[in-house]
Amino acid sequence: xxxRLLDPxxxxxxxxxxxHAQDVSGHGNHGVWSGTEAYGAFFKNSxxxxxxxxxxxxxxxxxxxxxxxxxxxxxxxISLWFRTTTVENLVLIDKGANENFALQSWTGVNxxxxxxxxxxxPIGSTDNTFNDGSWHxxxxxYTGTTMILYIDDSLQASTVRAxxxxxxxxxxxxxxxxxxxxxxxxxxxxxxYNIELTRDEILKLFHAPVPTY
Numbered sequence: 001x002x003x004r005l006l007d008p009x010x011x012x013x014x015x016x017x018x019x020h021a022q023d024v025s026g027h028g029n030h031g032v033w034s035g036t037e038a039y040g041a042f043f044k045n046s047x048x049x050x051x052x053x054x055x056x057x058x059x060x061x062x063x064x065x066x067x068x069x070x071x072x073x074x075x076x077x078i079s080l081w082f083r084t085t086t087v088e089n090l091v092l093i094d095k096g097a098n099e100n101f102a103l104q105s106w107t108g109v110n111x112x113x114x115x116x117x118x119x120x121x122p123i124g125s126t127d128n129t130f131n132d133g134s135w136h137x138x139x140x141x142y143t144g145t146t147m148i149l150y151i152d153d154s155l156q157a158s159t160v161r162a163x164x165x166x167x168x169x170x171x172x173x174x175x176x177x178x179x180x181x182x183x184x185x186x187x188x189x190x191x192x193y194n195i196e197l198t199r200d201e202i203l204k205l206f207h208a209p210v211p212t213y
Contacts, residue, residue, distance in 0.1 A: 084185030124157035
């Protein structure tokens with residue numbers, strides 16, 4: 001694996017969700033569950049994943065490390081695995097109500113598609129739906145000027161967008177803060193970087209084993 005993928009200068013948070021919500025990056029940005037804390041089976045390494053039931057979420061307090069992946073002109077990369085069958089407007093990960101970053105599913109005529117949001121919009125969206133009950137690797141990259149969305153190492157969207165300033169909002173998994181637009185499905189191996197990962201690095205994350213801790 002690329003050294004940058006494990007370098008704590010760039011990896012500002014890493015949550016395997018392998019039976020716990022602790023940050024294993026070394027920065028101590030541990031998550032706290034609200035609602036029912038539940039885990040299921042993840043297909044990589046026979047590890048576990050978080051299971052969100054539409055009434056639960058994990059929240060991480062605002063902190064300097066995560067904010068180093070936010071702000072005007074600041075590159076960032078969000079990587080995670082998910083599995084769902086629902087078609088509602090579900091938030092997978094969010095900080096600042098779409099302002100710093102958000103990955104979520106759409107609803108209505110776009111139900112089941114995944115969107116990547118920085119600075120409130122415009123939206124980078126997949127052409128296909130991904131609520132098929134299979135595991136998918138999701139990676140949102142922001143270069144400082146452009147949002148790029150990959151699923152299963154396939155380029156899905158690229159959209160020019162100016163980012164918002166960093167904020168004091170909590171980072172949340174499984175819903176927007178205060179359980180708005182809650183996610184129903186499985187979730188694993190969340191990573192946040194304060195750099196733009198290369199396509200080769202994204203491919204390495206796609207094929208990498210999940211940490212065993």
